Amino acid sequence: MPVGAPNWGMRTMTDPKHDTQRPGSGTGGLDALLAEARATPPEPARDLLARIEADGAAVQAERRNRDAVRSQPPWWRGMLEALGGAPSLAGLAAASVAGLWIGIAPPEAAASWLSGDELSSAGLGFDPLSGYDLAVWE
Amino acid sequence: MAFDAMAQTEEDRLIAAYAAGDPVAARALTARLAPRIYAHAMRMLGGDSAEAEDVTQDAMLRLWHAAESWEPGAAKASTWLFRVTSNLCIDRLRKRRGGPALDDVPEPVSDAPSAVAALQSRARTDALQDALMRLPDRQRQAVILRHIEGLSNPEIAQIMDIGPRAVESLTARGKRALEALLAGRRAELGYEDDD
Incomplete structure (x- = not known):
């Protein structure tokens, strides 16, 4: 507003009696005080920031370790590898099926052999009740 | 955006x-x-x-x-x-x-000429902090978030788990209480000298 111009009795921002931006003078004073506080925030110590970063790194490391444990193969996979892997499993399965089949429906040659005709001590080539064995039992 | x-x-x-x-x-x-x-x-x-x-x-x-x-x-x-x-x-x-009360915290002392202004600024900050600490917890929280951290009312509502109208009410009451608490401390804090 130009100097000397009438203001019709209205309050102006520069009127010292109504200067609401002065600290402590009404709402404007409080606003100035709050603005001053906003402009000068308490600064954290570098040591605190370093500790927070270290916590962050520790949580990341913890997570990496957990993920590594999760991605480890199960115990049975190690055993399978020791046996020769999946192909050996196929061989083992075939042998098991063959054994089961022989047990349920033995072929003729095997049946006569298993019936005892061929299963004599002479056939086996040893005497299970030899003197030596009896001596050991006593 | x-x-x-x-x-x-x-x-x-x-x-x-x-x-x-x-x-x-x-x-x-x-x-x-x-x-x-x-x-x-x-x-x-x-x-x-x-x-x-x-x-x-x-x-x-x-x-x-x-x-x-x-x-x-x-x-x-x-x-x-x-x-x-x-x-x-x-x-x-x-x-x-x-x-421990805020008044118990020792003030730093300095002989430098600019220290007077720094002390007055510090005194104002402390006075505000002291007044803030006299507010109920929720009012203080709302006033700090709104008027010092500069967050919006919807954000404060999220933080405080209340509605935006309740935020407005808390901040308004908090500011009125702060004004009343600081009203008698102008001379003590050197407001007249700063202007």
Whole structure:
């Protein structure tokens, strides 16, 4: 507003009696005080920031370790590898099926052999009740 | 894109990078969020730096743990952290009613000529802090978040778990109480000399 111009009795921002931006003078004073506080925030110590970063790194490391444990193969996979892997499993399965089949429906040659005709001590080539064995039992 | 949305996108990106194991993201998130959280804790706890440090570290640790299941776009990390920090501060304030008064904190003394102005500024800051500490916890929290941290009412409503109207009411009552508390301290704080 130009100097000397009438203001019709209205309050102006520069009127010292109504200067609401002065600290402590009404709402404007409080606003100035709050603005001053906003402009000068308490600064954290570098040591605190370093500790927070270290916590962050520790949580990341913890997570990496957990993920590594999760991605480890199960115990049975190690055993399978020791046996020769999946192909050996196929061989083992075939042998098991063959054994089961022989047990349920033995072929003729095997049946006569298993019936005892061929299963004599002479056939086996040893005497299970030899003197030596009896001596050991006593 | 609005500034708030940009800030949220950046925070989400950093949290995702942190969760993926990026060590730089941890540093960036610390530099971006920890100072604001620390300042808020200091103001909520009446200038007790040791407690404010504990609260800040605890709040950030919760962020590190939450990062893995963080949902992008769901909440702003800073809003989430303000909420965690405010709750931690209020818990501590409830536990330590009757702790050391602000007046008991020793003032730094200096012979430098500019020290007078610095002391007056410090005195004003302390007077405000002292007045803030005389407010009920929720009023103080609302006034700090609105008028010192500069957050919006909807953000404060999220942090305080109340409606925006309740935020307006709390901040208005808080400001009125602050005005009343500071009314008699103008001369003491050198307001006349500063103008």
